[in-house]
Amino acid sequence: MTSTLDPRSLIDADEGWIDRRIFSDPGLYELELERIFARCWLFLAHESQIPKTGDFVTAYMGRDHVIVVRKKDGGVAAFINSCSHRGNRICGASQGNARQFVCNYHGWAFGLEGELVGMPQKELYEATPGFDKSRMGLTRVAQIESYNGLIFATFDPEAPSLDDYLGDYRWYLDIVLDNDEGGTEFLDGCIKYDVACNWKLPAENFVGDSYHAQWTHNSAAMAIFGRGISPRKLENTFHATMNGHGWGFGLDMIGNAAASGHRIVTDYWRSRESAIAARLGKLRSKMVASSSSANLFPNFGFLPGHACFRVWQPMGPASMELRSWILVNRNMPAEVKDAYRQAAAFTFSPGGVFEMDDSENWENATRASTGVVTRRQRLYYGLGHNTREDHPDLPGRVYRNFFSDANQMAFYSRWADLMSAERWADVAEPSERDAAE
Amino acid sequence: MSGTSTSSGGRPASEPVDWTVVLEVQQFLFSEARLLDACRYQEWLALLTDDVHYWMPVIENTLGRGAPHRFSPDRLAFFDDNLKSLRRRVDKLTNRTAWTENPPTRQCHVISNVEVEPAERGDELTAHSVFVHNRGMGERDEFTLVGRREDVLRRTEEGLRLAKRLVIIDQHVLLARNLNVFF
Numbered sequence: 275m276t277s278t279l280d281p282r283s284l285i286d287a288d289e290g291w292i293d294r295r296i297f298s299d300p301g302l303y304e305l306e307l308e309r310i311f312a313r314c315w316l317f318l319a320h321e322s323q324i325p326k327t328g329d330f331v332t333a334y335m336g337r338d339h340v341i342v343v344r345k346k347d348g349g350v351a352a353f354i355n356s357c358s359h360r361g362n363r364i365c366g367a368s369q370g371n372a373r374q375f376v377c378n379y380h381g382w383a384f385g386l387e388g389e390l391v392g393m394p395q396k397e398l399y400e401a402t403p404g405f406d407k408s409r410m411g412l413t414r415v416a417q418i419e420s421y422n423g424l425i426f427a428t429f430d431p432e433a434p435s436l437d438d439y440l441g442d443y444r445w446y447l448d449i450v451l452d453n454d455e456g457g458t459e460f461l462d463g464c465i466k467y468d469v470a471c472n473w474k475l476p477a478e479n480f481v482g483d484s485y486h487a488q489w490t491h492n493s494a495a496m497a498i499f500g501r502g503i504s505p506r507k508l509e510n511t512f513h514a515t516m517n518g519h520g521w522g523f524g525l526d527m528i529g530n531a532a533a534s535g536h537r538i539v540t541d542y543w544r545s546r547e548s549a550i551a552a553r554l555g556k557l558r559s560k561m562v563a564s565s566s567s568a569n570l571f572p573n574f575g576f577l578p579g580h581a582c583f584r585v586w587q588p589m590g591p592a593s594m595e596l597r598s599w600i601l602v603n604r605n606m607p608a609e610v611k612d613a614y615r616q617a618a619a620f621t622f623s624p625g626g627v628f629e630m631d632d633s634e635n636w637e638n639a640t641r642a643s644t645g646v647v648t649r650r651q652r653l654y655y656g657l658g659h660n661t662r663e664d665h666p667d668l669p670g671r672v673y674r675n676f677f678s679d680a681n682q683m684a685f686y687s688r689w690a691d692l693m694s695a696e697r698w699a700d701v702a703e704p705s706e707r708d709a710a711e
Numbered sequence: 712m713s714g715t716s717t718s719s720g721g722r723p724a725s726e727p728v729d730w731t732v733v734l735e736v737q738q739f740l741f742s743e744a745r746l747l748d749a750c751r752y753q754e755w756l757a758l759l760t761d762d763v764h765y766w767m768p769v770i771e772n773t774l775g776r777g778a779p780h781r782f783s784p785d786r787l788a789f790f791d792d793n794l795k796s797l798r799r800r801v802d803k804l805t806n807r808t809a810w811t812e813n814p815p816t817r818q819c820h821v822i823s824n825v826e827v828e829p830a831e832r833g834d835e836l837t838a839h840s841v842f843v844h845n846r847g848m849g850e851r852d853e854f855t856l857v858g859r860r861e862d863v864l865r866r867t868e869e870g871l872r873l874a875k876r877l878v879i880i881d882q883h884v885l886l887a888r889n890l891n892v893f894f
Binding site for chain 1: 767790792799804807808885886888891
């Protein structure tokens with residue numbers, strides 16, 4: 275199904291309007307799978323999840339299911355989890371350790387880099403003219419790279435390098451990935467659940483919607499703090515965006531950590547303040563666990579301080595699997611890691627006192643967008659477009675006041691640029707857009 | 712990873728518990744379920760001991776033989792609560808701005824397969840049960856979750872109290888948008 279809608283016509287970045295068909299149109303969804311998910315760098319795993327040879331996790335890249343494996347040479351391979359013989363799924367486990375992957379259908383066996391290593395009655399194939407075992411491996415991702423522990427891959431050989439794709443976002447990512455010399459790890463386990471929403475709604479929520487917290491999450495704040503989330507000193511809050519990635523943040527250092535409900539978590543970050551300032555500078559030390567949220571384009575969101583990192587996995591135009599992990603510093607004391615493990619269930623998860631309200635909002639917004647007349651009314655995303663400023667220390671396009679739609683609109687502009695381009699070479703350079711505005 | 716259930720693994724309880732105790736435990740579990748069905752959460756909290764541990768681990772989907780429900784205390788969970796965090800959850804759910812509860816969530820716990828065993832401590836009992844939990848929200852949303860519970864009940868001056876609950880479900884990916892309820 276190909277959409278007849280022109281993606282650019284659905285996003286009015288100048289005036290701040292979004293056409294709601296982007297949340298419901300099946301044709302646009304199919305085009306997203308081609309032009310966003312089969313093209314962009316997507317998060318696959320943290321290095322710590324697969325430390326030993328043969329360790330694997332499975333992941334989605336769009337609707338393509340991949341196996342992510344630690345190779346014998348210490349590198350990481352990722353290839354499609356579908357047999358090159360009859361297409362059957364090969365690996366049914368979500369994680370584990372394997373010497374090889376054997377298809378249940380006819381017993382074809384594949385190695386740790388997806389290469390075909392053998393099958394029953396292999397002499398019959400060897401005697402078949404034109405059969406070339408070396409060409410029958412599982413389809414590999416085009417590029418795979420790590421950034422400070424996070425493994426990303428893309429199916430597009432023409433995609434820019436991961437460093438270029440992230441660009442100045444690396445300066446921000448280092449706040450959570452490199453604030454301690456020991457590096458980071460994921461706690462064991464992953465919380466996965468179904469949300470009947472379009473994947474872009476949580477992505478735009480994380481890329482910069484600080485505005486919703488005081489209303490959506492009032493009941494959780496009342497339960498944890500005994501008071502609502504009071505209006506902040508907005509002059510010290512920001513949106514920063516580049517390449518469709520975004521970070522909305524205050525400089526309160528521990529605002530998010532405090533909402534974990536664990537004193538030991540805030541104490542940990544306070545005790546680390548000077549060390550982090552020495553490592554990353556004073557400015558970034560004030561962002562390490564502050565009131566903030568972020569999204570790495572397209573579908574990898576996280577909350578500094580809450581330490582939850584998640585994939586908004588599209589399963590259909592109105593269907594998503596949310597996968598959430600907890601990222602901690604390797605050197606963090608065990609009792610702080612335990613507190614984060616408990617906080618994961620208590621805050622941002624299906625049973626989380628914060629997220630149980632978010633998922634309802636996303637489902638109901640998605641559902642409403644299927645109404646023919648309902649979706650004729652465009653949604654307003656113009657808040658804060660006039661607050662851009664040149665900040666001496668913050669990279670990217672920076673806007674003051676994180677009650678803003680600036681990052682959301684930048685996310686959707688990037689979405690429209692990618693959706694309109696036949697190939698990477700045709701994707702508008704975000705820097706050109708910056709210069710033009 | 713393996714389960715940390717103390718279950719006797721399908722074998723009948725080694726020391727049979729007196730029938731009146733079994734009935735007493737059943738009555739406790741049924742009454743508790745009725746409080747939850749009615750969202751009478753403050754009364755439910757009163758049935759918990761001060762040192763209660765309420766735990767619903769994520770069930771893993773891994774290769775190999777052995778116990779089918781795989782979980783571990785050092786992995787992420789759906790619930791991993793003590794009395795303080797359970798009180799906060801109840802405060803959240805009963806706040807007038809708890810948007811998930813307006814219109815209110817409708818729920819029914821079907822509790823069955825109750826087995827009672829002596830626990831390690833003399834004043835405690837282990838109770839196994841299964842639950843079918845049905846939840847209706849709004850006009851037409853419905854979520855059903857089936858699972859098994861392993862409880863430790865303590866005898867106190869006020870009567871039986873829940874000291875520990877392990878909730879084991881069959882889903883790996885939770886097929887619901889949230890868990891604004893207790894099991």
